[in-house]
Amino acid sequence: MIQIYRALLIQAFQQMAQYRVAMFLYALFSFIRPIIFLAAWLAVAESQGGRLGALSSSDLAAYFVITIVVTHATQAWDFFEFEWEIRQGRLSPKLLRPLHPIHYSITGNILWKLQTSLAVVPVAILIAITFDARFTTTPSHLVLGAVSTALGAALAFTFGWVFASVAFWTTRVHAVVTLYQRAAFIFSGQIAPLALLPGPLLAVAYALPFAYMLGVPSDILRGGPDIATALLMIGGQVVWLAIAIGVYRIVWSAGLRQYTAVGA
């Protein structure tokens, strides 16, 4: 499998090298939204004496700087590509090979993130300096945060494939995915740090998978929770990842039975 991944990574690199500008334009999406929310929340904090709940302006800046990196590391876009592949008949050649189509996606995902991080990380550092971000990250937070980010990426990726597989039933998967993305927008920690959500919404957020994709790894990397709480959060990620993989296997298997190989 290592040889296959090596070959797929090379192939993905060759493809991406053809569209260098487009690649970096897509990377812009990782930091535009967090910057907008950071600016908005800083304005609110300023109007309340420089604090928002338990968070200072510098804490808020640190959180949104971290979300730039974590958003970039955990984003998944397979639902749109998968729908296109089914409609254009491009899934069939992959299904005919002795390699699950998800592996092409994993390598493309990893490579894109590695390459575009060359643009994202410097921008995040610049924003951290500009907005006087204050990190309370310890080495333990850094290690747990890296694990949590990897789990968040795996979780978002697997859920992405669950929703992508809806395309087996309807070749217009966009509406379903939009609903999923709206829920993620509210509950993942994109709008605000999870700690700022009102009590009932916070409970809902921790019961749903979205927070474990973005808010949890961002909080850990910022150095927000203590180590015991961070481990508990990572436990939540592992549980949701196991559920996501189980659901994905069921949906994929059922979806293949529905597959009509249109356009191919």
Added chain:
Amino acid sequence: MTDAVIDVRGLTKVYRVHERQEGLGAAVRSIFNRKFREVPAVTDATFRIEAGEVVGFLGPNGAGKTTTLKMLSGLLYPTSGGARVVGHVPWRRDADFLRAITLLMGNRTQLVWDIAAADSLRVLQEIYRIPEDRYRATLGELTDLLELEPLLHKPVRDLSLGERMKVEFAAGLIHSPRVAFLDEPTLGLDVSMQSRIRRFVAEHNRRAGTTVILTSHYMDDVVALCKRVIVIHHGRLLYDGQLGELAQRMAPYKVITVALRDGAASAFLDELGTVTSRDEASVTLHVPRESAPERTARIVRDLEGSLADISVEDPPIEEVIDRVFAGERMPEALAAT
């Protein structure tokens, strides 16, 4: 009897299709009350194909050819019935099964558009776990047969349709599959390229012993490559047997074309068979197969100096197939079981 490489029993596929009338009202109603119709694409198909055979799968558009190939290659689950291809149930898509087959579709690419074909082939080498020496040998053979050398290092998007089809063949055969499903492999190609692809398929079948099922609307493909044909229409198998026998049974006549000198009288030809065309210079007539030699001799004898040329041929295979599709009764002895 040898073990069949492809063994199909009662294979059936029914699609469920959303149906609505035209107009705004019907569109609104369809939001709340969807109507579906079941469309049988393949019905109770049963046949066996032995190792190394090249079988033509014939039928008009929508007959069920491609659906059958998709089921046999594991892309589609059947509604009912069973099949084994190289000993595997195709739609379980076991890795060993997928390593043993290929499905090539004309005008469909399995190569990555933006990179050179050679790079895609390297990825396939890893996916199919082809040892380096075998990979080099197979690629060398395919390069010779398909004259690939100038094409392998160009991005696929820069290749012409014919060039791309050659590279598609290389990608589809690089893992030396035991069974090749070829769905309209010459679609859209010019006559010269069609001929080269045909020669390649025949040569590859001879060298590697690959079992081939071929669908094509170009009867030249079928005549050049397939001794055996399976005819399918409206999802049902109409005929499974030798191509030559199909022609004899469905068109039990020969076509005699007589070229005449200087508008010679030819009225007596009407007595010898059914005249299908006539002008000042030539007459074409159909005569029963068994009496073709005797009537040909009579034409030569009676026309004497007025005869410029004469030819005796089987009817074109397209005409034979048209008769089958037009619903002419298939002789019982020939009909597929």
